[in-house]
Amino acid sequence: MQHDKVLILDFGSQYTQLIARRVRELNIYSEIHPFNKPPKNVDDYKAVILSGSPMSVRSEDAFHPDLSEIRGKKPMLAVCYGAQYLAHFSGGEVAESNTREYGRANLSFVEEDAFFKNISVGSQVWMSHSDTIKNLPTNGKLLASTHDVKNAAYKIEGESTYAIQFHPEVYHSKDGKQLLENFLVAIANVNPDWTPNAFVQETVDDLKAKLGDDKVVLGLSGGVDSSVAAMLLHKAIGKNLYCIFVNNGLLRKNEFTEVLEQYKGMGLNVKGVDASARFLDALAGLSDPEKKRKAIGNAFIEVFDQEANLIEDVKWLAQGTIYPDVIESVSATGGPSATIKSHHNVGGLPDYMKLKIVEPLRALFKDEVRRVGASMGMDKDLLGRHPFPGPGLAIRILGDITAEKVQILQDVDAVFINGLRDAGLYDKVWQAGAILLPVNSVGVMGDERTYEKCVALRAVESTDGMTADWVNLPYEFLQKTSNDIINKVKGVNRVVYDISSKPPATIEWE
Secondary structure, X not given: OOOOEEEEEEOOOOOHHHHHHHHHHOOOEEEEEEOOOXXXXXXXXXXXXXXXXXXXXXXXXXXXXXXXXXXXXXXXXXXXXXXXXXXXXXXXEEEEEEEEEXXXXXXXXXXXXXXXXXXXXXXXXXXXXXXXXXXXXXXXXXXXXXXXXXXXXXXXXXXXXXXXXXXXXXXXXXXXXXXXXXXXXXXXXXXXXXXXXXXXXXXHXXXXXXXXXXXXXXXXXXXXXXXXXXXXXXXXXXHHEEEEEEEOOOOOXXXXXXXXXXXXXXXXXXXXXXXXXXHHHHHOOOOOHHHHXXXXXXXXXXXXXXXXXXXXXXXXXXXXXXHHHHHOOOOOOOOOOOOOOOOOOOOOOOOOOOOEEEOOOOOOOHHHHHHHHHHOOOOHHHHOOOOOOOOHHHHOEOOOOOHHHHHHHHHHHHHHHHHHHHOOOHHHOOEXXXXXXXXXXXXXXXXXXXXXXXXXXXXXXXXXXXXXXXXXXXXXXXXXXXXXXHHHOOOEEEEEEOOOOEOOOOOOOO
């Protein structure tokens, strides 16, 4: 079944992924492409959205998209930079604003139009720009204003072209989802039929056709992505899927045994491999985060290759790659993105592993992966499991890795995570974990002076990990958790709580 698709042209906005996610919440499939590297066949898309940008249209370096195949030919929604671009280069005027227009605002005027159906004066919107549209472009018609921004929304008469100065994709624009629905469904006539159930059926059918009777090997991590990928493949090819769950010695306490049993209970053809000693040897003496990641990645490939070679005639490697992994590797301008940290499941395989790649979740965001899993009846505890980094506790132990440090952090982490569950807080947090710091601090236990480890606790709220805010956990909970850690985990005498948001900090410390 062919679904209507929406093309999102990215100009480097921090909110571009949010646009795609909001569109998909309407059960409409959307794709992000850099503005200067659009897909070859734009005719495949029912509507186009232009994202915002940190760039000014008045700058000599302003991004200039080629809209010749889009404008006037397809319904188009221009957001922020897109709205200013259409005005500035089509007979209007954009100037520097006297005051930075950022944050909450309320619509003070709304023209009656299908674009603003069920949205009225007073609706809260979110502004984020330092330029403002002084004059509308040729044939522009004003649709909405706020107290400080006269030209907050407009359309081009004679075209299905709409433009807004605010961001409908962010949570603070209260009717943002309604506005996107008005544009996509009512104006662009996009059919909202891209549902989790449809995705499962079509993906399983595609996998059957693609893989036939071939054997596929998949490395399970215990996380949501690889687990959902495994179930899709299991539905398609059954016992021809060979799952390998490697214990790298850096998992959470007791996780290897517990998750392995859970996988077997799901009917998966899975083999557990305990390679803890091999990974610890590979990490010996390494302190640099990227070197640790690479050592873990190399060790995993060696173990995985060894196990895969025991499977006769295996032809495919399945991965749990998801959409953010794909689009994070391309910047808004189509060039290489700055590497913040290397993804453990992106970047290909060494030449000696002659396997073709299959990635059933490549088109999905994390929240969509969970919905797809739920539609297949997967265990809600597995689907609700917090994200966990591929390198495991190695990047939560700052400095070099030893078996003793891993044991300490596993014990600390267990107290923290089990405490969240017991307090009913686990599902209110997107990701949580403990970090072992490379410092000792002075303490007093009984009448004796101690000089032991310090650990940091981290808990964040997020939807997709692109941005995150620290969780304001109750003081009583933090007090109890701190006491439990210090009393139960030998070698720790100080606990701190990380209250940094992303950006500027990342979720993990390494």
